[in-house]
Amino acid sequence: MKNSPIIALDFPSEEETIGFLNVFNESLFVKVGMELYLQEGPSIVYKLKELGHDVFLDLKLHDIPNTVGSAMRGLARIGADMVNVHAAGGEAMMQAAIEGLEAGTLAGQKRPKIIAVTQLTSTSEEQMKTEQLIERTLKESVLNYAELAKTAGMDGVVCSVQEAAVIRESCGDAFLKVTPGIRLDGGKNHDQQRVATPAVARKSGSTHIVVGRAITNSADPVATYFDIKNWWEAGFE
Numbered sequence: 001m002k003n004s005p006i007i008a009l010d011f012p013s014e015e016e017t018i019g020f021l022n023v024f025n026e027s028l029f030v031k032v033g034m035e036l037y038l039q040e041g042p043s044i045v046y047k048l049k050e051l052g053h054d055v056f057l058d059l060k061l062h063d064i065p066n067t068v069g070s071a072m073r074g075l076a077r078i079g080a081d082m083v084n085v086h087a088a089g090g091e092a093m094m095q096a097a098i099e100g101l102e103a104g105t106l107a108g109q110k111r112p113k114i115i116a117v118t119q120l121t122s123t124s125e126e127q128m129k130t131e132q133l134i135e136r137t138l139k140e141s142v143l144n145y146a147e148l149a150k151t152a153g154m155d156g157v158v159c160s161v162q163e164a165a166v167i168r169e170s171c172g173d174a175f176l177k178v179t180p181g182i183r184l185d186g187g188k189n190h191d192q193q194r195v196a197t198p199a200v201a202r203k204s205g206s207t208h209i210v211v212g213r214a215i216t217n218s219a220d221p222v223a224t225y226f227d228i229k230n231w232w233e234a235g236f237e
C-alpha cells in the first residue's frame, strides 16, 4: 500500500471521478466514500483498481457485531486495500469486522487493512462534551478509542493530526494513523474542526494523510496534489 496522500474522491458519479483522475499521470492512493459508493457500488472500486490506484473504501461501518461482520465478509471480495468501521461500535464489533474480512478474503489475495474512526475530524471538544456527554478531553477520548481498536486487532485508526503523536506513543509506529482534515496554510477549513498542514502531519506521526477539497476544488488539482505531496514527503513547515 502506497503512503502518498490519499485523495478523497467525493464526487457523485463515476463519470466525474474518472474525468478528475484523467489529468493525473500516475497511480494514486484514492478514497471512495459514501457519496460515490452509494451511487456507483462495487464497480467504482473495480474500475479504480483496474486503473492501478490503491483504494481506501471509507464506509465507516457501525452496527451490531453480527451485521458488521457479515458486511465485511462481502466487502472483502470487492478488492479495496483498506476499509474502516467506527471504534464507537465497540471491541466485539471491531473483532467481528476483522473476522468477517478474513473470512471473505479470497485465497491468494491480501486481506485489506482495517482501521477504526475515533472521533471525526469535524468534531470539536465542545461538541463532544455537549452532544456525546463525554467528560474527558477530546485527546483522551481519541486515545481511548485507539487503544480499544488496537486491543481488538485493528491495523490502525482514523484520527486528526493533533492526536497522532500520543497514539504513536501508546500504540506504536506500525499502527496506522490516517489523518483527514488536511489543509494548506491559509486554506478554508469548511466543516472540519481539527485541521493541520501536510508538513505538521508528517512531523506529528501521521502514517497517511487524506485530502479532499483542497485538491478537488483547486483550480489546478494536479499542481495542488504535488504541492501537498512535496510538503508531506519533506516534512517542512
Ligand SMILES: O=c1ccn([C@@H]2O[C@H](COP(=O)(O)O)[C@@H](O)[C@H]2O)c(=O)[nH]1
Binding pocket: 008, 010, 033, 117, 119, 120, 121, 122, 158, 159, 180, 181, 182, 190, 192, 210, 211, 212, 213, 214
Ligand atoms: O474523521 C474523519 C473521517 C473521514 N473523513 C473523510 O475525509 C475526507 C476529508 O475531506 P476534506 O474535503 O479534505 O475535508 C472526506 O471524504 C471525509 O468523509 C474526515 O474528513 N474525517
